[in-house]
Amino acid sequence: MIEVIDIHKSFGKLKVLKGINLSVKKGEVVSIVGASGAGKTTLLQIIGTLMKHDDGKVLINNMDPSEFKEERLADFRNKNIGFVFQFHHLLPEFTAVENVCIPALIALKKRKTAEEKAKEILTFLGLSERLHHKPNELSGGEQQRVAVARALINDPMVILADEPSGNLDSQNKKELHELFFKLRDEYNQTIVIVTHDRFLAEMSDRTITLADGLVVNN
Numbered sequence: 241m242i243e244v245i246d247i248h249k250s251f252g253k254l255k256v257l258k259g260i261n262l263s264v265k266k267g268e269v270v271s272i273v274g275a276s277g278a279g280k281t282t283l284l285q286i287i288g289t290l291m292k293h294d295d296g297k298v299l300i301n302n303m304d305p306s307e308f309k310e311e312r313l314a315d316f317r318n319k320n321i322g323f324v325f326q327f328h329h330l331l332p333e334f335t336a337v338e339n340v341c342i343p344a345l346i347a348l349k350k351r352k353t354a355e356e357k358a359k360e361i362l363t364f365l366g367l368s369e370r371l372h373h374k375p376n377e378l379s380g381g382e383q384q385r386v387a388v389a390r391a392l393i394n395d396p397m398v399i400l401a402d403e404p405s406g407n408l409d410s411q412n413k414k415e416l417h418e419l420f421f422k423l424r425d426e427y428n429q430t431i432v433i434v435t436h437d438r439f440l441a442e443m444s445d446r447t448i449t450l451a452d453g454l455v456v457n458n
Contacts, residue, residue: 274450322391381412
């Protein structure tokens with residue numbers, strides 16, 4: 241599903257990634273852990289095509305998105321990669337359903353089709369009674385589940401999550417952690433999570449440890 245081959249990335253004279261090699265299988269939940277500054281978020285952004293690497297290659301389902309022109313790359317990202325961040329980035333003026341629909345509408349899906357799919361996913365995530373609430377009317381855990389639903393709307397090949405539970409209390413954190421594995425079991429989702437949370441990392445199928453820009457445990 242994902243192959244990361246000898247990835248290097250520097251910011252000026254600072255070498256952040258120094259030759260990363262790893263692979264993720266379809267339907268696998270993998271956590272990437274390591275100290276602050278180890279390069280975890282940089283690696284996740286490169287896998288998600290949000291940042292360009294200096295050397296090496298990232299293959300997603302045997303495709304190399306770095307070869308795509310900008311318009312095709314944006315379309316590939318929208319349709320094949322779902323993102324969940326520590327801060328949910330929901331648009332405050334839109335309801336839960338409307339926020340979830342946005343990637344589908346960008347992909348030029350019909351509004352009615354997008355809304356039906358959004359309601360289906362939100363209901364699956366336990367938000368059937370919160371469909372038409374705006375973010376400021378939702379709890380932190382509910383907002384993060386809306387963000388997860390938004391990541392799922394286009395049936396992506398992979399979900400990338402960057403410290404997804406970092407802003408949640410212990411109960412909502414536990415529920416979100418369990419949700420990732422429910423998604424894997426129900427949708428056969430491939431999920432890569434950058435986390436400092438040892439409990440989440442231990443729940444994962446596999447933990448990849450970064451240190452000083454290198455994989456030290458895979």
